[in-house]
Amino acid sequence: MQKSLALCQRTKNLICSTSFYHSKTPIYGARVMEVQNQAIITESDHRVFRLVDAFVQKGHIYARIDPLQEISSSVPVPLQLHPEKFHINSSDTLFIDGTEMTAFQFAEKLSSVFCGNIGFEFGYVEDDEKRFLLSLLKNKYMLNTDEQRGALEEMLKSQVFDQFLSNKFPTVKRYGGEGAESMMPFFMEIFKQCSIKGVTDVVCGMPHRGRLNFLTGILNFPPELVFRKIKGHSEFPENFKTIGDVLSHLSISTDIQISHNNVHFTLIPNPSHLEAINPVVVGKTRSKQQSKKSGSYSNTGESEVLCLQVHGDAALAGQGIIQETLALSRVPHYTVGGSIHLVINNQIGYTTPGDRTRSSRYATDIAKMIEAPVLHVNGDDPEAVIKSAIIAADYHHEYKKDIFIDLICYRRWGHNELDDPTFTNPEMYKLINNRETIPDKYAKQLIDQGIISKEEVNKIVSDYNKQLNKSYKNMENFSPPIPCFSKQWQGIYQSNRNLTQWDTGIEVPLLKYIGSKSCQYPNDFHIHPHLLKTHIKNRLSKVEEGLSVDWATAEALAVGSLLCQGFDVRISGQDVGRGTFSHRHAMLVDQTSGQIYIPLNELFPNQKGHLEIANSILSEEAVLGFEYGMSIERPDILVIWEAQFGDFFNGAQIIIDTFLSSGEAKWLLQSGITILLPHGYDGAGPEHSSCRIERFLQLTDSSETQVDGDDVNLQIANPTTSAQYFHLLRRQMLRSFRKPLIIASPKTLLRLPSASSTLQEMSSSSSFKPVIGDETVSPQKVTKVIFVCGKHYYALADQREKRGIDDIAIIRVEELCPFPTVHLQGELKKYPKAQYFIWNQEEPRNMGAWSFVSPRFENLVGKKLDFVGRKELPAPAVGIGLLHKKEVENLLCQSFE
Structure with missing residues (x-):
């Protein structure tokens, strides 16, 4: 009995939607009874239902949708949907919308709807949507x-x-x-x-x-x-x-x-x-x-x-x-x-x-x-x-x-x-x-x-x-x-030659305010106990002291300051709310209710700037394409896409090659999208070490031979301090143009004390430094200069200190593109006795920045470099732990020979 009731309701929903059936109309000679306002249907009714449902489910297969097939003017009933296939006599009488017709005439009516020049395929959609679509089929849609x-x-x-x-x-x-x-x-x-x-x-x-x-x-x-x-x-x-x-x-x-x-x-x-x-x-x-x-x-x-x-x-x-x-x-x-x-x-x-x-x-x-x-x-x-x-x-x-x-x-x-x-x-x-x-x-x-x-x-x-x-x-x-550049793009122009030097600092009191607000949460919010200690209390103390500001805090300060200025910020990628390395925690999750709270959206009453944390599906190509689309529509939003690991971007190579690197040159579409690619060799193996920075450098239009300013299609940076990261993010939004930015972002540096910065380094008197010189050695003693970018600097500096060396300078190239020719020339002038110049990198010789920096140092800076790094490899890194350690030892030894 219950099964019949449920089926009857489904029959009514389905057939009534197409105006083929009134619930109290005799069907197939059977009388429909009403019991407690529910219709009970007979076996013959089931057969009619199955006939209608068959047209809904499979009518499209027999529809006349191919213009290359010769078709007649009439719409015949497919043999597979003939009434007799459902044990219904073709000549049996049905009453449809008060009209008497045979079962075959009814099938012809169904065929004209479902097997005509449109094949309707929606038998799998939700019931309410199906009823809505079926109701639309009643319309004749006659054009005037x-x-x-x-x-x-x-x-x-x-x-x-x-x-x-x-x-x-x-x-x-x-x-x-x-x-x-x-x-x-x-x-x-x-x-x-x-x-x-x-x-x-x-x-x-x-x-x-x-x-x-x-x-x-x-x-x-x-x-x-x-x-x-x-x-x-x-x-x-x-x-x-x-x-x-x-x-x-x-x-x-x-x-x-x-x-x-x-x-x-x-x-x-x-x-x-x-x-x-x-x-x-x-x-x-x-x-x-x-x-x-x-x-x-x-x-x-x-x-x-x-x-x-x-x-x-x-x-x-x-x-x-x-x-x-x-x-x-x-x-x-x-x-x-x-x-x-x-x-x-x-x-x-x-x-x-x-x-x-x-x-x-x-x-x-x-x-x-x-x-x-x-x-x-x-x-x-x-x-x-x-x-x-x-x-x-x-x-x-x-x-x-x-x-x-x-x-x-x-x-x-x-x-x-x-x-x-x-x-x-x-x-x-x-x-x-x-x-x-x-x-x-x-x-x-x-x-x-x-x-x-x-x-x-x-x-x-x-x-x-x-x-x-x-x-x-x-x-x-x-x-x-x-x-x-009209409407929302008013005030945005094609870039001039100065992509690098922009005032991006913020007053220290405001930085402290943003920092404290970035880890506040409602009184009735049940925060994870581990985060209370490692995230909330640590950040509050660091911000108050103004010292040892780590990477995640610097990011929060940069994002919060942009929100204060009315910009929107969107951070997208897999698990970006907490961060792949559990460092960001820009969104907090109530441990009882699962409610999400984003502190940076509560900086001020009636706050205009909004932070959107978009934890994405496990996709690179579609997600990065989506974020690029976000960025080309609005210049007032900082769109950040973070890969789970650096070289995971290669699943989105088409988007990078055809949109990011060339969109402005081909179509005059500017994008300020920022891509974070966790990078650094720490024994994690071939796919978790390199962000393949060489691929991005190959996509730039930076000249090898002409000092023609720093106007390039892509910005590529490998910063070594949290303050540098802070300035890079803010610079993306404060200029009168938009350029994509690729950041070889850190893994181990996220919590490395040496890579932390002070609030003073982010204050109103500070800005991004394309090159960071060496203040730890006497310039008059230096006979060798090592150039390096990214995390590897800290391993070299630590090794130099252990060896007690004071005649080797280590200069950090923080931004590879635009190539910082003038800044490098200024640093080299400090070392009149230097005779040996080395490019040192973690990556194998056939990867990393070597092939990009070598001709530019020689042609633009005026110095020919020697290479120190891993030998050529078919993959970014080895996957054998002992072999990795041996490579690190050899690399550091070669650097100070």
């Missing part, structure tokens, strides 16, 4: 004539644009939209839905396919600029320091006017690593949402800013960054209220047939990991595409979760317009070559329906051709618009 004409016009313009480029630039790879033109009415419908639902901003990431069509046809991008770019000109004015990017990576930020409302649309520039843009888009979306917080940090702006992700089918199924980005979608501090995903499903990956690009049925099956609904839609049916956009927008607006639109289409010309796809896909392209284009097919449909005339269609084509020809003739006289 203006909407139909508008959809046709956008598709015709896209087709004309591709044909125009083909005629004018026949040898250019443009990655056109031919075969997927129905994406254009999809975008227009999304904008319309945004206007209706109060969305003010859309942030979008999109690969190559149809990008130029979208830019010029809908997003107000000047066609002249496209033509100039094809001709080899820059997309930026000549006086801007930029190297530019390829044609298919162009971007825009513009207002789209819909029904007297403006929707601001940002299409982010993307690299050729297609899906790498997606976490960046999500991060930028969250940052933009936070900028709309209106004084309340809990108001995230999810209803006002939409994240739109566009994918290719093969990349969606094949690139792991998609899984990582989806895994972030519902994690605290990474949510954006879901994204709308559009998959331009070409049914081919480069030239690989679709069935060999994945192991799953659909390219979108990765969506199931977060139970995101998927609508598979036939790209040959623009009106079905528009319907899918409306459903997606309604679902996203209601539940603030991800939803996918799988736009099944094809590429008319292969991977690009110069490619011959018949080498590997002859049958597929035989079908494609014999097909009428989507815009032409839809135009004939509307002409036949009397909605538009052939003359009107020809006029749309003719007018847009004239417009493009006018732009083409005006190309040489067209000046690229001057990029400007």
Whole structure:
């Protein structure tokens, strides 16, 4: 009895949602009884339920979603979903919505909904979401004539644009939209839905396919600029320091006017690593949402800013960054209220047939990991595409979760317009070559329906051709618009030559105040007893004395001072709240309730600056991409990403190579992101020793031969004291420009007394020192100078003291890039009798900073260095403890021979 009651309720929920069933209507000749307001159903009712549920669960498999398959005008009932498969007689009578029909007619009704030109795949979502989606299917979504004409016009313009480029630039790879033109009415419908639902901003990431069509046809991008770019000109004015990017990576930020409302649309520039843009888009979306917080940090702006992700089918199924980005979608501090995903499903990956690009049925099956609904839609049916956009927008607006639109289409010309796809896909392209284009097919449909005339269609084509020809003739006289830092970026400029020397100190009384507040907590808060002694009491005493300020305290002082100045700070990474080495404890956890308390957010009443501690998933690529996206949206937030160990960043190498190191040079996008990479050789083995600093140095545009100032694309530092770290963090936000900063951060130095600093070293009279000279030896006695960076300095200084040596100076190079030429020259002048100059490093000779500093010392500083360090290795460090100790002994002995 209980089982029947539960099943009956589920039956009512499911079938009533689709308006196929009234709870008190006889079904299959059976009488439904009411017992205590609950319906009891018979075995025949179970069969009807199973039939409906089968269509919900599997109807998409039989939907007519592939435009390359010949289909009839009617929607037949699949044999696998025929009523008799569920032991229902086809001729049996049902009463649906008060209408009498046979079971087979009922199945036809279900088939028309679930097996038409949209395949609805959401049988796995939560019950309430499923009911909501099913309720949407009752809507007819009939377009009025203006909407139909508008959809046709956008598709015709896209087709004309591709044909125009083909005629004018026949040898250019443009990655056109031919075969997927129905994406254009999809975008227009999304904008319309945004206007209706109060969305003010859309942030979008999109690969190559149809990008130029979208830019010029809908997003107000000047066609002249496209033509100039094809001709080899820059997309930026000549006086801007930029190297530019390829044609298919162009971007825009513009207002789209819909029904007297403006929707601001940002299409982010993307690299050729297609899906790498997606976490960046999500991060930028969250940052933009936070900028709309209106004084309340809990108001995230999810209803006002939409994240739109566009994918290719093969990349969606094949690139792991998609899984990582989806895994972030519902994690605290990474949510954006879901994204709308559009998959331009070409049914081919480069030239690989679709069935060999994945192991799953659909390219979108990765969506199931977060139970995101998927609508598979036939790209040959623009009106079905528009319907899918409306459903997606309604679902996203209601539940603030991800939803996918799988736009099944094809590429008319292969991977690009110069490619011959018949080498590997002859049958597929035989079908494609014999097909009428989507815009032409839809135009004939509307002409036949009397909605538009052939003359009107020809006029749309003719007018847009004239417009493009006018732009083409005006190309040489067209000046690229001057990029400007507007809105939140006002007051930010391209950097000058001085990246290093900035006043970053703070008055000591304020430092003491911040330090004391950084370890306060409510009276009823149950703090961990170990933290009370090692963290709270120790920090309070050190701050009060102003001595031995360790690394974590210096970080808290830097962050707290920035919060006082109105900046936001975000620290992201795995376990960053406490820190990998249990040193930070920026967030405290109540040992009874689990409540989280962040002391630095309680410095002052009505505090403007906010610290966000984002403990991330076990990901590098997506998380770092997300943080980069956060940083390029707002200059008033210091975004810090900390790797668990230094070389773990290599899981995010694509983000570093294509965004961090070159984003400003390619796209004029500034980022102040700071990356902390724990570094230092202490016997931890190959993967826990080195942050691979050589890789970052190879990515810089620092010159080996010219003293041209210190304006570089990346800042790379390996500081040796907590005060130096303090100044580096503050410097990131106080300048009138933003630059990424890579810090080889410490492990053992976190608690090393010698690496601690005084508050005076962080006071208003102090700043960051690119080079720290040696004050412990008499300059007149020095015959050898050792240059070193990072933690290794302390081992050398300790060994020198043990040996009683007083004629060797040890100079610390705290910042490798920009290379501190002038500072090094100033230090060397102090040692007139020095004859031997050594670069000493822990890393093997084929790693570390050696290959970077050697030519610069010789060409810029005027000194040729000898190398002391480990011999060449295939891995950053050895994994045998005794061998490590022997290497350390040899290294120190060689240094003082």
